[in-house]
Amino acid sequence: MDTRNLFVSKSGEILQRWLEAFPNAKAARLDAVAASASHPDLLWLRLSADADIPARFGEIRRHWAESSVIVLAEVPSDDQAIACFSQGARGYCNCHAQPALLRNVAEVVSQGGLWVGESLLARLLRATSQALPASQPGAAWTQSLTERECQVARAIADGAANKEVARQLGITERTVKAHSGAIFQKLGVRDRLQLSLLIHRNPEH
Template sequence: MLVWLRLQEARSAVEQLAELYKALGDVRVIVLADQPDGDEALNLFSAGVRGYCNAHATAANLRQVAGVVEAGGLWIGESLMKRLVVSTQAAISRLPDAKLLRESISVEAGAMSALTKREEEVARAVANGASNKEVARQCGITERTVKAHVGAVFQKLKARDRLHLALMLNGQRSS
């Protein structure tokens, strides 16, 4: 049986998950995230979720995810996977390498911290391939306002256009 649940944005996903498990017992949950986030994914997985993927995945993709979970597996996106492996590697081999670490976190955490909530939200959506119009609909604001936020993000992150922003936020390019 397949059920579609829309979580309340106001509350924590993990919290709602816990309720779900308590109410229904042994269910397998796959989370589709509008804007995938590694930290959120990790929390969800340790909360018992069996799959975590981009909500904008193709039908074929989703079928595959469903298949894997149905067979008792766990589904995790490639990028998150890599991240897990890398970070675990680092922890195991105990190589502090502070410089490299700081460099890599400065992209995701440091740079993003310069952005306001709204800007970050818009930035993630854009980096995921959304057009200004789509972002506007998702956020319930005018396309004009989206442009303002996007522009601000470009300045703060020194991105010259949305494509470069996407490359930066997705870790392809450090600059």
């Protein structure tokens, strides 16, 4: 049976105010996912201040790839919010937020919206207004890849399909996929389109 709202935390605890907001909500511990076979529309992820964000979101993608993730921060901060949104979160708020606000967040995210804090938006807007230096020659993306991965990355960035990259480099399509998967993971991009954008924003000499 599908659950609309699933509250996930280290202890599996569910706060009273969460139940006030969503009487039919369920709770789960992140490491006991096998016991919770539900597929919630909304996954509420309680995070402590020192949580390992990429690891948490990696686990969530493995088990609840379809769910929209809303972070409930024990100690809200813009840094943690940025990390969460960069990992695909769709909302970020205080874990002690009022039930009315939680319902509102749920409604917004269910409609495909994002719940972004005011101070976070202000911080992000400031970041765009500050002129950031252009990337240096030999930008960082090549430094985190092996030589062969760089070759595959360049070919993909130039618009080649996997079969074409395979032909160009004299390897099988399977090998191209293996390299591109490693490249995506190392550079923190989701697919070849975002890889191409990243590479063209950071040209190499």
